[in-house]
Amino acid sequence: MKVVTAEEIKKIEQIAIKEYGISELILMENAGVEVSKIVKCHIGDINNKKIVIFAGKGNNGGDAFVVARHLANQGAKIKVFILGDFTEIIDSAAINLSIIKKMNIDITALNHERDWDKMKISTAFADCIVDGLIGTGFIGELREDTEKIINLINNSGKDIISIDLPSGVETDNGKVSTIAVKATKTVTFSLPKIGLILYPGTSFVGELFVADIGIPRKILDSNFIKQSILNANDIKDLMPERSPEAYKGSVGKVLVIAGSRGMTGAATLTVDAAMRAGAGKVTLAIGESLHAIMEMKLTEVMTTPLQENDNNSLSDYCFDEIKKNVNDNNIDSIIIGPGLGRQDETLKVIRNLISDVDKPFIIDADGLSAINGYTGFANNKTVVPILTPHLGEFSKLIGIAIEDIKEDIIFFARQAAKDFNSIIVLKGPRTVVAAPNGDIYINTNANEGMATAGSGDVLAGIIGSFLAQGLENYLAAVTGVFIHGFAGDIVACNNGKIGMIAGDITNAIPGAIAKVNTKRS
Secondary structure: OEEEOHHHHHHHHHHHHHOOOOOHHHHHHHHHHHHHHHHHHHHOOOOOOEEEEEEOOOHHHHHHHHHHHHHHHOOOEEEEEEOOOHHHOOHHHHHHHHHHHHOOOEEEEOOOHHHHHHHHHHHHOOOEEEEEOOOOOOOOOOOHHHHHHHHHHHOOOOOEEEEOOOOOEOOOOOOEOOOOOOOOEEEEEOOOEHHHHOOOHHHHOOEEEEEOOOOOHHHHOOOOOOEEOOOHHHHOOOOOOOOOOOOHHHOOEEEEEOOOOOOHHHHHHHHHHHHHOOOOEEEEEEEHHHHHHHHHHOOOOEEEEEOEOOOOOEOOOHHHHHHHHHHHOOOOEEEEOOOOOOOHHHHHHHHHHHHHOOOOEEEEOHHHHOOOOOOOOOOOOOOOOEEEOEHHHHHHHHOOOHHHHHHOHHHHHHHHHHHOOOEEEEEOOOOEEEOOOOOEEEOOOOOHHHOOOOHHHHHHHHHHHHHHOOOOHHHHHHHHHHHHHHHHHHHHHHHOOOOOOHHHHHHHHHHHHHHHHHHHO
C-alpha cells in the first residue's frame, strides 16, 4: 500500500475533482460517512448516546460536520464544538455547517469562557469523542487554545475517534511538537499518511482504518507517490523461489568479511542469519588470528583466513586473497563490516574492495566508517550497494546531527540514497529503505524487544542472503527488513519481548519465511 505526504494527498484530491469531476462536497460526504460508520461500530447501539465532536475551521472540520449529521440522524445526542469563529469556515465545510445548523444540532464556537465551561461539562458526560480539530495541513507548534482542548480530550477518559490523523501529529513526518490527541481509533482517507506510520506520531493513532472515499484507484496508484508499506501478502510475491532441482551452488553464495578481537559474535550472527535465510553456501573471511577459533565455532559455514598487521588490522595483502575467493567461488553477494574493526589499515582495505570488486555489496557497521564522506564511491558500480546504518552511523555518514535527522527521516534517507547512489536501510523503530530513484519503503512490523546487540548483524545476513538468491538489491533490502521484523515478532509472540537476543531472531527466520511462503498457495 502506498503512503502519502500532505502535498501528495492534496494533489490526489485535486485530480479527482478537476479531472474526474468528483466534487469536494462528495469527498467530504464520503469521508464523514466512513467515520460515522466506525463510531457506530465502536459504540454499538448509538441511539441516545452522547457524542462530542470537535471541529476545526478547515476541511477536517467539514468532515466532522458530516459525521455530526449522520450520527444525529441515527439517534445520537450530538454536541459540536468549533475552535474558531463561524465566519472563518468557508467552502464545502461551510455548506455542511449550514446543514447541521438547520438540523438544530447543538453547535458552540469556543469564543467565551462560558463556552469552554459547556465544553468541559459535555465532555465529562460524553460516551465518545470525535476529533476533527486539525487536518493534514498542520505543521509546527500548536496554538495555546488547541493545546488546551487536546489536553482536555486526552484527560477525559473517553474513547476518541480521530478524523484523518490525530490532531497535533504532523502529516509528513509524525512529529509531535508538544502534545497530540491520543486516539482510540483513527480513520484516515484513501491512503495512510506518513505521520500515521512513523514515530512518535504512530503511537497516538490507536487502531488505524483506511477508508475508501471514492477516489479512483488509478489515482491512488500514481507513480508520483514514492512511499509504501507492505504486509505478508505483498512480500510473498517478492520472496526468492526455490526450484525442486536446487542444489547448494544454485541458491546463493555469500561472502562475509567480518569479525575482530572482541567482536567475533557479530561475524557469527551475520553468517548464521545468511544461512537461515536460505543461502546455499556462506563463507566467513576473518583475520588469521581468529580463524582457528571460528573454524571450531562454525559448523555449516566455511571460513577463510585473512592476513593481518601487528595491530590485528587487515593487511593490504588480504586484498588479493579476497578477490581470489570472490572469483574462484563465484560469490553472489558480499557482506562487509560487522565487527570488522575501524583501524586505518582495515578501512583502507574495505574502500579498495568496494571500489575494485564489482559484486553486490551490503556495507554494515564498521564498513560504513570506511565510506564516511566518500559520496561518490558507488558511482561506477554495476549494482548499487546496500548500506545498513543505524541512526548514529547514519549521522556520521551524512554529517548531520541525529536530532535533526529525526525531524524528517524520510527526507534524509531519500537524499542520502541519491547522494551515495546506494540503497539506504536506515534502521530504527520504523526501519526505512530508500532507493536512489526516490522509492521509500517503511517497515511496520518488528518490535522494541529487537533493540538488542547483534540484531543489525542478523539483518545484514538476511539481506545478503536474499541478494545472493537473486533478488534485485532494493527488493532484497525490503524483503530482508520485513522478514527480520517478522522473525522478531514471532519471538515476541512466543517468548515475550524482554530478554530477546539476536540469536532468537536468527532461529525464527525459517519460520518467518515459511509463514510468508504459505500465503503463496
